[in-house]
Amino acid sequence: GRPRGEHPHGSVGLDRPAHRPRRGPRFAELGVPEAIVAVLDAQGITTAFPIQAAAIPDAMSGRDLLGRGRTGSGKTLAFGLPALTRLGTGGAAPGHPRVVLLAPTRELAMQVHDVLRPLAGAVGVRTVLVAGGMSYTPQLRALRHGVDVVVATPGRLVDLVERGAARLDRVETVVLDEADEMADMGFVPEVTRILDEVPAGAQHLLFSATLDEQVDGLVHRYLHDPVVHGVDSARASVTTMRHEVWGVSARERRQVIAQAVNRPGRTIVFVRTQRDADETAERLRGAGVMAGALHGGLPQGMRARVLHAFRAGRVPVLVATDVAARGIDVDDVSLVLQxxxxxxxxDYLHRAGRTARAGTDGLVASIVLPRQRRRMERILREAGVHERPHGVRPGERLAELTGGAEPDGEPISAERYKALIAPPRPARRQGGRRGVRRGGRPYRRRGSRQ
Structure with a gap:
């Protein structure tokens, strides 16, 4: 069996039963309504992950809850199922939502909404996605007609509250997902403003991978006698994946990257800046590797399409910046290359957390140039990773490490790449892409590291 305290790193609400290493309780046993259980069954989600099995009964009872689990531990269902169950049937008054779910980024809010919308529909509960960088019109219309559940980024929700379009004085449950990320991105003033508008007697559920000073402040100020559930600490999670530190010469760095990622399966490559992401993806396509860039400088519609193509496997290599990657919650990423x-x-742990989910294997490989060696040793110590650099060059050894082959050098044209990420129109999201207003409050980016 698995050591106590370790969990199978499931994806948010999209867990595939084949990857569940140990059977948990069935959702019906946890008190989830039959109509919702039927939708989950149809999606192949039949048994609860540890964070779900632990948190759902307490959240169902109305207790405030502090959940300690990293991204990918199945948190969306851990807070979403109790929130929907406690609502009973829909029936919110115009402009008065009954549940507010806050997520740090637009992409994560979209994913949470995508998971919960079909479950809510099964019990007649209406939902809306409220995020910056999307059209106000559908959001305002939904609120005017009355919605039970608002999934939101903090900035846009504050905006709608200030406009008088949303009032939070009848909210029964408020959820903060990835509270540490919201704090890192400078959203504590907006979160505080929202929580101050919510009745003190509402149920508060807060999920956070880490508890830094700002998150701890929110817990003490707004949660009343919370029950605490921790599936794993961020540091413990590093033991469930393989780590490699590659000493690489500056001259061979590009070749090593190209061969390492030219492999079966999904790969995420982390780079420092938006420009690095664009240039690295272009170089990889020039070498014959289908790669796409994901960063905060891309229009929202483009980001959503690149992520959709990555999730669907049409673009198997994603070159991302740290901030942009926080919206990624995709199963089967078998290589994270730094x-x-x-x-x-x-940040090492956040990057590493994109792999080794749902019981699958994952490799986290870090490229270190000679001048970066001392700095990387410090970062590894902070992350609790005990690996020493070993020299890696293009060739057979690298093929053994990642399954990567040297690219054939047949360039992928810009037209072919654009065709892959062009809309095969997915089901139209709330807020569409037409008439997108660039105003609102897109999420803030931390410093220059985007």
Whole structure:
């Protein structure tokens, strides 16, 4: 059996039963309504992950809850199922939502909404996605007609509250997902403003991978006698994946990256800046590797399409910046390659957390140039990773490490790449892409590290 305290790193609400290493309780046994259980069964989600099995009964009872689990531990269902169950049937008054779910980024809010919308529909509960960088019109219309559940980024929700379009005085449950990320991105003032508008007697559920000073402040100020559930600490999670530190010469760095990622399966390459992401993806396509860039400088519609193509497997290599990657919650990423070192140990763990989900294997490989060696040793110590650099060059050894082959050098044209990420129109999201207003409050980016 698995050591106590370790969990199978499931994806948010999209867990595939084949990857569940140990059967948990069935959702019906946890008190989830039959109509919702039927939708989950149809999606192949039949048994609860540890964070779900632990948190759902307490959240169902109305207790405030502090959940300690990293991204990918199945948190969306851990908070979403109790929130929907406690609502009973829909029936919110115009402009008065009954549940507010806050997520740090637009992409994560979209994913949470995508998971919960069909479950809510099964019990007649209406939902809306409220995020910056999307059209106000559908959001305002939904609120005017009355919605039970608002999934939101903090900035846009504050905006709608200030406009008088949303009032939070009848909210029964408020959820903060990835509270540490919201704090890192400068959203604590907006979160505080929202929580101050919510009745003190509402149920508060807060999920966070780490508890830094700002998150701890929110817990003490707004949660009343919370029950605490921790599936794993961020540091413990590093033991469930394989780590490699590659000493690479500056001259061979590009070749090593190209061969390492030219492999079966999904790969995420982390780089420092938006420009690095664009240039690295272009170079990889020039070498014959289908790669796409994901960063905060891309229009929202483009980001959503690149992520959709990555999730569907049409673009198997994603070159991302740290901030943009926070919206990624995709199963079966079997390689995370750090082409540039992370800022610190915390960022190392966030990057590493994109692999080894749902019981699958994952490799986290970090490229280190000679001048970066001392800095990388410090970062590894902070992350609790005990690996020493070993020299890696293009060739057979690298093929053994990642399954990567040297690219054939047949360039992928810009037209072919654009065709892959062009809309095969997915089901139209709330807020569409037409008439997108660039105003609102897109999420803030931390410093220059985007």
């Amino acid at each position: 082409a540039d070192p992370p800022h610190d140990g915390k």
